Amino acid sequence: MAGLELISDEGYRIDGRLPSELRRTRCRLGVFTQADGSAYLEQGNTKVLVAVYGPHEPSPNMRNQVLPDKALINCEYSQATFSTAERKNRPRGDRKGQELSMHIKQTFEASILTELYPRSQIDINIQVLQSDGSNYCVCVNAATLGLIDAGIALKDYTCACSVNVYRGFGIKDLNRVEESTNCPAIVASMLPKLNQMIYVEQNGRLHADEMADALLVVTSGCQDIFTLLDAAVQDHVRNLTTNVGRE
Template sequence: MAAPELLSDEGYRADGRRPAELRKVRARMGVFAQADGSAYIEQGNTKALAVVYGPHEPGSPRPLPSRQMRGSRSKALPDRALVNCQYSMATFSTGERRRRPHGDRQAGELALHLKQTFEAAILTRLYPRSQIDIYVQILQADGGNYCACVNAATLAVMDAGIPMRDYVCACSAGLAEDTPLADLSSPEEAAGGPRLVLALLPASGQIALLQLSARLHQERLEAALEAAGQACRALHAVLDRVVRDRLREVTALLGD
């Protein structure tokens, strides 16, 4: 799909959205009773699951799916918590059925991005000599995979009761000629145009992660960044409703 085809003459995208419009978002928290925190999110047809364990003592036995995340007491940081992240894609997440090992290069890069993002958001200094493990998995991929994982992980960390500076909301943006598009779907990503990924702390405006797939003129970059920022703020309102619904649910259970 060529870039001009991303927008119709009437200004609509292939899936019927306006340029700045988000895909439909559905989310819920507390999906796994065994974990300290968990969440599931759907952004359009992209579906992600996040599970959080901790804070706990490094090296302590946890029901973790991979040895990579177990850590050891020697890695404990004296002044803050160690944040470990693991990213994976389910073998059935795309139409291409192939095995995706936990240790592949792309998964490792995205896990590192997640680690950097949540180190900027979690109040790690409240938990010295401890460890927080964040697992995310894409169950269905249709664009914005990393962003869906960040948003799911934010809800899971909050479900675990771990203090954060703010929500972390992530969204992608691209350009159809000079028109910025927010929250790209898989066909829009496959069009090959420049793609920006933003992870934002909405209250302060602090950027936790900014990634750009190609060079852009400053004016076009500012337009794409503004579109991603507005989308992150819209996502913040959605995630905040999910957290408030979860709080009411937990309060009602405690009241019973």
């Protein structure tokens, strides 16, 4: 897809968005009653479901990893077999999925106040129901909502965004087609209120000036995600309060 025009002469992307626009986002907290916390998030056509369990006593197979001064974060990532249209891209428990699981785990080890839960375990179970680009970012954003729903103490919201650099433009929140090009890209997660980056991955070469601009765009994208997630949490809390009041 090297020859694909990502931005038209009129300034629109292949899905009709402006370079600075996020995909349409829909989310809901508390989708499972059996889990301590749960959330569902759509960003465009990428759809992710998260269930959070804990803090609880470490499971038998994890006891050798238990930490005396903080919680052990266990992240399980999976992708539904029907999540992609292309047969060759269907997940088979490959290395990419394992790497995503590790990166998400490391992200939340940096954002959860793990010292408040010594000798315990927190499980973050993530399933991608439909994949259309920016899987890491959507999983992180959905997991943040699940952790908030579970009442897990966080330093801040953890928000993630992806950016392509195309002809000097920073393109936010990549879909699958944009992600598949050879354009340099950055994927990052941050704590928006603290203005602190906790994960950055660069794909492709960027000039120092382009890198600085791309980081500004990805930071702006994370802040946009924060606004959406915070609004969803506020709505969820209001609904809970209203329901309690009716009872």
